Amino acid sequence: MKAIILDGYVDEPACFGVPPYLSPYPRYTAGALIDAGFQEEDISYFTIDTVRASGKALTEQFRSADVFIIISGMTVPGKYLRGTPITADEIRALFRLSNGKKILGGPIRLGYSAEGGVAATNLSFLPEDVMVAQKDVESFVYDYFSNKSKFSNESKSDSETKSNSLIKSNSLIKSNPLIKSDSELKSGSHIEHRYRTAADIAVWSKKGAFIVKQHPDFPNIICELETYRGCGRKKHCSFCTESFYGKPDFRDEEDIISETELLYNNGVRHFRIGRQPDLFAYKGIDDGGANLKPNPVAIEKLYSGIRRVAPDLKTLHMDNGNPITIAEYPEESREILKTIVKYHTQGDVIAMGIESADPAVIEANGLKATPEQVLTAVRLVNEIGAVRGANGMPEILPGINFVYGLLGETKKTYQLNYDFLKQIYDDGLMVRRINLRQVMVFPKTALFENSVSDFKNEKLFRAHKEQVRKNIDLSMLRRVVPAGTVLKDVFTEVSENGADASKVMTFGRQFGTYPLLVGIPADLELNRFYDILVTNHGFRSITGVPYPVNVNTAPISILKELPGLNKSMAEELILKRPYSNEEDLLKRFQYGKLISKYVYYSSPEINDI
Numbered sequence: 001m002k003a004i005i006l007d008g009y010v011d012e013p014a015c016f017g018v019p020p021y022l023s024p025y026p027r028y029t030a031g032a033l034i035d036a037g038f039q040e041e042d043i044s045y046f047t048i049d050t051v052r053a054s055g056k057a058l059t060e061q062f063r064s065a066d067v068f069i070i071i072s073g074m075t076v077p078g079k080y081l082r083g084t085p086i087t088a089d090e091i092r093a094l095f096r097l098s099n100g101k102k103i104l105g106g107p108i109r110l111g112y113s114a115e116g117g118v119a120a121t122n123l124s125f126l127p128e129d130v131m132v133a134q135k136d137v138e139s140f141v142y143d144y145f146s147n148k149s150k151f152s153n154e155s156k157s158d159s160e161t162k163s164n165s166l167i168k169s170n171s172l173i174k175s176n177p178l179i180k181s182d183s184e185l186k187s188g189s190h191i192e193h194r195y196r197t198a199a200d201i202a203v204w205s206k207k208g209a210f211i212v213k214q215h216p217d218f219p220n221i222i223c224e225l226e227t228y229r230g231c232g233r234k235k236h237c238s239f240c241t242e243s244f245y246g247k248p249d250f251r252d253e254e255d256i257i258s259e260t261e262l263l264y265n266n267g268v269r270h271f272r273i274g275r276q277p278d279l280f281a282y283k284g285i286d287d288g289g290a291n292l293k294p295n296p297v298a299i300e301k302l303y304s305g306i307r308r309v310a311p312d313l314k315t316l317h318m319d320n321g322n323p324i325t326i327a328e329y330p331e332e333s334r335e336i337l338k339t340i341v342k343y344h345t346q347g348d349v350i351a352m353g354i355e356s357a358d359p360a361v362i363e364a365n366g367l368k369a370t371p372e373q374v375l376t377a378v379r380l381v382n383e384i385g386a387v388r389g390a391n392g393m394p395e396i397l398p399g400i401n402f403v404y405g406l407l408g409e410t411k412k413t414y415q416l417n418y419d420f421l422k423q424i425y426d427d428g429l430m431v432r433r434i435n436l437r438q439v440m441v442f443p444k445t446a447l448f449e450n451s452v453s454d455f456k457n458e459k460l461f462r463a464h465k466e467q468v469r470k471n472i473d474l475s476m477l478r479r480v481v482p483a484g485t486v487l488k489d490v491f492t493e494v495s496e497n498g499a500d501a502s503k504v505m506t507f508g509r510q511f512g513t514y515p516l517l518v519g520i521p522a523d524l525e526l527n528r529f530y531d532i533l534v535t536n537h538g539f540r541s542i543t544g545v546p547y548p549v550n551v552n553t554a555p556i557s558i559l560k561e562l563p564g565l566n567k568s569m570a571e572e573l574i575l576k577r578p579y580s581n582e583e584d585l586l587k588r589f590q591y592g593k594l595i596s597k598y599v600y601y602s603s604p605e606i607n608d609i
Contacts (some may be wrong), residue, residue, distance in 0.1 A: 001066040019083035031208025032142035041166030045214040048086040052291035068098035071105025087404035105137020139196040202255040209262040226275035238365035261309035274319035294332035303343035317513040321350040323377035325368035338383040346389025346397035357420035392487040394447030397432040405439035414464040469539040485534040517541035521557040535561040551599040552578040564594030
């Protein structure tokens with residue numbers, strides 16, 4: 001049997017899978033298919049962007065596949081540099097093209113929403129013969145194609161008869177408010193929809209590691225690693241979908257290390273320990289408090305083990321950390337931070353969901369931490385992680401998340417949030433990025449139950465966002481990466497032409513978690529790594545030039561960006577070329593001291609920057 005896994009991308013509170021990230025779900029699903037009896041050579045993986053670029057070239061392959069699986073779902077709003085998540089129209093069209101078994105899985109089972117500020121809609125756009133994995137797609141796929149199916153030994157006609165007869169009594173289907181009618185799932189009801197366990201993915205994560213080589217960006221991908229999922233808090237945030245997974249189901253360190261080893265042996269060099277709501281709570285201890293007590297021993301075992309099996313990895317970053325865990329357990333958290341800095345790669349970010357600095361909003365929505373607790377956590381992370389690393393970025397910094405459109409929000413909320421961010425800046429602290437998002441509302445969350453739907457304060461939100469960008473983001477970015485900083489290994493991804501055809505901007509990022517967007521005023525080869533000299537700052541990105549700069553061949557678009565120079569200085573520099581060495585530069589160009597440490601002196605015949 002031939003199976004196709006189509007990655008429509010996922011973005012959840014504790015999981016990311018938009019290029020260059022590859023989420024665990026396609027890998028687990030491939031492993032589940034192997035475990036159910038499929039062969040590696042019969043499983044094909046595509047991204048939705050590959051499908052778009054291919055035109056009709058893949059039509060026959062999609063039509064003839066025995067199994068067609070789409071994995072998708074955005075439960076948090078986001079903006080992406082070059083990967084565009086699959087749309088409802090594309091899902092419908094692709095499923096109509098397929099003649100095989102059609103399965104939809106991933107966070108999309110909770111609903112479809114194309115952007116923040118808009119409530120998720122049901123899946124009524126699906127063709128009637130699509131099976132929706134109402135819990136985990138990987139466990140559904142395994143159970144469907146293995147002997148876990150209740151009707152696996154019956155004839156096809158008997159199976160379909162019993163399957164259809166069970167639809168009306170299937171409580172799992174009826175309890176999902178996104179299933180518009182019983183006819184939306186005409187087959188697959190004989191499967192017990194279930195969440196997979198840590199024991200399941202101990203097997204599937206390894207068996208599915210081979211799929212990474214089929215990613216169009218391979219080997220330049222980041223594999224998201226899962227330590228656990230589910231929320232250990234006794235009260236959950238009103239908008240968050242992570243609580244749907246239940247209590248934490250921790251993976252063993254050796255399972256994660258073994259998965260990393262197989263991915264590494266398949267050619268992956270970039271990793272993020274990102275699929276968990278709070279890394280500091282991994283294998284945490286219940287000491288009777290509201291949150292799990294951190295377990296530094298488990299974190300050390302995990303990180304050292306990953307480094308042991310992947311000695312030449314290029315990226316090892318993390319994602320989420322609950323600020324209240326860090327604030328309530330500072331000594332354990334300090335030990336964990338030191339472990340992370342010992343084994344990771346620089347430029348790491350701990351995404352902290354403060355969500356709101358308004359006490360009324362915090363109370364109404366069951367949020368995690370007070371502003372004072374978040375500030376304590378930010379200070380501790382800065383204490384350990386603010387030192388600049390070899391790749392030009394600080395070792396590890398916080399990232400601050402705010403969500404707007406929550407219960408109890410008023411105009412005062414926006415001022416309190418701004419004041420909190422201003423305090424962080426005024427205290428001399430650093431955060432890597434400030435994320436201001438409009439809430440996405442999903443069924444079965446407290447927001448949905450309180451009849452909160454579309455975002456109401458659009459004008460206020462836009463004004464607030466602009467205020468933060470102008471007054472805090474710009475100054476913060478100058479603090480995090482001052483002009484003259486050299487960022488190592490920036491990967492060029494896209495290029496754009498300006499109004500003037502001669503003005504080309506190439507955009508790139510370092511590999512990592514929440515990487516800084518770099519605009520380079522040159523037409524550079526894409527999918528290559530460059531060292532970049534930071535020359536200027538925007539609200540959320542920086543401008544830079546390849547480092548070092550060939551003073552004898554670089555165009556004016558590059559030279560005028562060098563720290564200390566302007567356009568007229570750069571024109572003078574060009575008129576006096578070539579320069580034989582630093583002494584010659586300093587003698588003949590009056591501003592030579594400003595740029596001498598950034599340039600080199602190859603002959604004009606050498607066509608480089």
